[in-house]
Amino acid sequence: MGSASRRSGEGETPARSIRTVLAVFVALIVVVVVGLVLAVSYLQASGDAFRQYDALREYTEQNGIGSVCLVDKGLSLVDDDLNPRMEEGLEEFSGAYDAAGDDPSAIDLVALRDRLAPGFPGDLDLYIIDADGVIRFSTVPDVLGVDFRQFPAFYTRLTAIREGDAFAADRVVRSIENRNDLNVSGRLRKFAYLPTSDHRYVLELGIDTTEFGLVRSRLSYADTVRILLENNPDLAAVRIIDVYGNVVAGDTAGKVAGADVMDVLANRTSATIEDPAGRTTTRLVFVDLRDPATVTDGSVVLELIFDRSRVDAVGEHLLIVYLAIGLAAALLGLGLAAWLSRSVGAAVGAVIDDADRIAGGDLDHTVRGLNTTEFVRLGGSINRMVQRIREYSEEIERKESEIRIAAGIQTAFLPRGIPQPRGCDIAAFTLPAREVGGDFYDFFGQGDGRYAVAIADVAGKGVPAALYMALSRTAVRTVARWCRMPAETIRRANDTVIEDAGSVSFVTLFYAVVDEQARTLTYVNAGHNPPLLRRADGTVECLEPTGPVIGFLEGMEYGEVTIPLLPGDLLVLYTDGVTEAESGSGGMFGEERLRAVVEDAAALPAGAVADAIRDAVAAFAGDDLQSDDITVVVLRVTG
Numbered sequence: 001m002g003s004a005s006r007r008s009g010e011g012e013t014p015a016r017s018i019r020t021v022l023a024v025f026v027a028l029i030v031v032v033v034v035g036l037v038l039a040v041s042y043l044q045a046s047g048d049a050f051r052q053y054d055a056l057r058e059y060t061e062q063n064g065i066g067s068v069c070l071v072d073k074g075l076s077l078v079d080d081d082l083n084p085r086m087e088e089g090l091e092e093f094s095g096a097y098d099a100a101g102d103d104p105s106a107i108d109l110v111a112l113r114d115r116l117a118p119g120f121p122g123d124l125d126l127y128i129i130d131a132d133g134v135i136r137f138s139t140v141p142d143v144l145g146v147d148f149r150q151f152p153a154f155y156t157r158l159t160a161i162r163e164g165d166a167f168a169a170d171r172v173v174r175s176i177e178n179r180n181d182l183n184v185s186g187r188l189r190k191f192a193y194l195p196t197s198d199h200r201y202v203l204e205l206g207i208d209t210t211e212f213g214l215v216r217s218r219l220s221y222a223d224t225v226r227i228l229l230e231n232n233p234d235l236a237a238v239r240i241i242d243v244y245g246n247v248v249a250g251d252t253a254g255k256v257a258g259a260d261v262m263d264v265l266a267n268r269t270s271a272t273i274e275d276p277a278g279r280t281t282t283r284l285v286f287v288d289l290r291d292p293a294t295v296t297d298g299s300v301v302l303e304l305i306f307d308r309s310r311v312d313a314v315g316e317h318l319l320i321v322y323l324a325i326g327l328a329a330a331l332l333g334l335g336l337a338a339w340l341s342r343s344v345g346a347a348v349g350a351v352i353d354d355a356d357r358i359a360g361g362d363l364d365h366t367v368r369g370l371n372t373t374e375f376v377r378l379g380g381s382i383n384r385m386v387q388r389i390r391e392y393s394e395e396i397e398r399k400e401s402e403i404r405i406a407a408g409i410q411t412a413f414l415p416r417g418i419p420q421p422r423g424c425d426i427a428a429f430t431l432p433a434r435e436v437g438g439d440f441y442d443f444f445g446q447g448d449g450r451y452a453v454a455i456a457d458v459a460g461k462g463v464p465a466a467l468y469m470a471l472s473r474t475a476v477r478t479v480a481r482w483c484r485m486p487a488e489t490i491r492r493a494n495d496t497v498i499e500d501a502g503s504v505s506f507v508t509l510f511y512a513v514v515d516e517q518a519r520t521l522t523y524v525n526a527g528h529n530p531p532l533l534r535r536a537d538g539t540v541e542c543l544e545p546t547g548p549v550i551g552f553l554e555g556m557e558y559g560e561v562t563i564p565l566l567p568g569d570l571l572v573l574y575t576d577g578v579t580e581a582e583s584g585s586g587g588m589f590g591e592e593r594l595r596a597v598v599e600d601a602a603a604l605p606a607g608a609v610a611d612a613i614r615d616a617v618a619a620f621a622g623d624d625l626q627s628d629d630i631t632v633v634v635l636r637v638t639g
Contacts, residue, residue: 024337033385034329042322046315053234053311057281057304059459060232064302065287066506066527067224068240070548072289072298076171079190082120083169086192086205089116090167093126093203094194102198104128104137113139122209129202133158136201142178157295161193162202168193172212173296174246188212193295221249221300228304236280236307241265243297250303260284264301279308336381358386415443421451421516423639424565427606429614430631431577438465438507439575439629440473444480449516452480455633456509456550457528457575465505472497472507472550486513486524487546487560494526494550494558506551510543510573514565514635521571522562526550529576532598536568540595569637570609572598577630581617589620606634 093112100106109126117124128137133148133155148155161168175189190207225238239250241261264271264284273282282305289298357365366383418426428441438458445451454476458469475493483489490511497507510531512523525531527549530542547558574594581589593616601612613632 029333029382031330031333033382034326034333037385037388038322038326038329042318046318049311049314049318053308056232056234057283057306060228060235060306061283061285061302061304062459063231064224064228064238064304065285066549066552067227068221068287068300068302069289070552071221071224073548076291079171080169082190082207083192085119086169086190086207087167087194089119089124089205090192090194090203092116093205094196097196097201097203102196102200104201107137109137109139116205120207121211122207125206125208127204127206129158129162129204131159131162131200140206143176145179146176147179153297154295158193158202161295162195162199164195168293168295170295171291171298173298174242174244175206175208191295225249232306234306234308234310235304237303237305239303241301241303243299248300261301261303265299268299279312281306281308354382358382414440417443419443419445419451421449421514423516423519423567423637424514425606425636425638426453426634427610428631428633429610430629431614431626433461433577433626433629438469439577439631440469441573441631441633442473442477444477446480446484446513450484451514451516452511453514453573453633453635454509454511455528455573455575455631456507457577457629457631458507459505468501468505468507468551471501472509475500476509476511484513485560486511486522487558490524490526490547490550490558491556494556495554497551498554501551503552506549508549508575519565519637520562521565522560524558524560526558529574529579531571531573532595533563534570534572534598534602536566538602540598565637567637567639570598570602571635572609572613573633573635574613575629575631577626577628578613578617578632580628581621581630582624582627583620584622584624589617593620606636609634609636 093116096107096112097104107128109128113124113126116126125139126137127135127140127143129148130136135143135146135148138144148158157168170191170193172188172190175187175191177187187208190212192205194203195201196203221240225240228238229235237251239247242248243265245262245265260271260273260282261284264286268286268288270286271284273284274280275282282303285302285304287300287302289300291298354365366386414430418428420426426443428443430439430441432439438456438460440454440456440458442454443451454473456469456472458465458472460468472493475496476489479489479492479496483492490509507526508528509526510523510528511526512521514521523543524547525543525545526547527545530544533541533543535541543561543563546561548556572594579589579591579594583589594613597613597616598609601609604612610632613634614630617630
């Protein structure tokens, strides 16, 4: 019987010591909790760094495009001052051609130039270009024989001028110095053109003056490059390249761009070039500045080279720091577990119960301090870790609260009702994105049958954008109460916004006044997406910008345009959230799709047109998250 008892004892599973169980369990708690906290903290910190990098990169690109367009607009206003005098000079040139019996060789070009020159600044030169695009006669011997067919786009425009009857003026552009100059990198000159009466030649005037260089020193792309570099620490280099591949601003100004840039110029579309080895991303942004009224294409490529070294270094540093913290915390936890394992086993159950309760989500519960120094320390350590988790949760809740506040601000400032001027049908909607932005639309009456309509998009997102939206809307409304001229209203509103908030952001705005008695719409487009105006006869017009964005520069002037409103006309105002809505494949909705939707819904009421646009954008985007606010205002003229 004693033998049987010994065999039974030998077959039982040995019980684990309480010291071992306690050491393992406490170590696991410490390692898991610390690991989760550190992992979440690291992902948040590194994610914030990369999101900031991407947001700053996108802002830099948009700011660069806007600056280039603003400089180009300023230059165009200056360049066009000489057009009337050049047209008069070309008329005299044409008279000399007719007097020579349509024989250009019989014209004394030097004498004609000397007679015309006193009316022009700088040096004046004359050119006669034949139907083959070749300069046959000129006061500049070096350019005789230059064949413009080697520049197909320019030659096509020359041919159209020769076959037409109208005067055409170019902007101030780089000139060709001789027959071997294929890069068009000569002096700055301004040219104007007029066809001969027999359409065999194009007569050309060219002006060369130092004033052109002085103007470009005041309105310079170089300032754009400097400002972009100053405002983005990750921007390694900026260049601006013209349509001939010449670098007009940047570190390598005066040189010819590489093959990638030439491909972008040829395709007239932007491109992105990644260099993982060099940790750079190059954005080649095509800025379309082509003007149908000029001969030379003024478009440029904005080359932005972003260096990822800083943000990568931040990520690597964060990883090292959090790994070190995690390792230190794990080592501390293991040592603490070994120390606590020597304590009385009865205390272990209480600690386990407390830990289970915390793991169940009760973050307000604290580990009880037991009657030993070791367990008091353990309880305090776990409580501190839980406090960090609670603080992190509260931070998430705070950010979500900010988003809710911004959404509330945005919603509160939308008009409570939509006026319906006599003979008009108006509808509008806005779809906020997941992260609140700064879109808004507004309607209000000005009396005497005049109604103001506005749609705007504030740069940025979140509470700052919502507050800037509120300021901009209030400024426009306040000025409009006593100012009835749209251009003056926007000018004063722009100055008010900058005076109150400074140039911390900017707003694209379309502001119009509908006069139900005169049946007209007078508008100002401050850098906003051009609204689509579909006339009753099916033609479509774009209401292009008449001035810069609001909040960028003080003292800006804005033009206003008045157009008639005819029965059957349909006006669609929208923000870039419509045309830049993305599908799962990465494509954008675009203006062409918008035009097609408007055309299909052209006979429907304003509300149905708005619904059609909303449905088309939603179908195009599919299940993808909406990245930007979508706002649409539709005005139909019913009678």
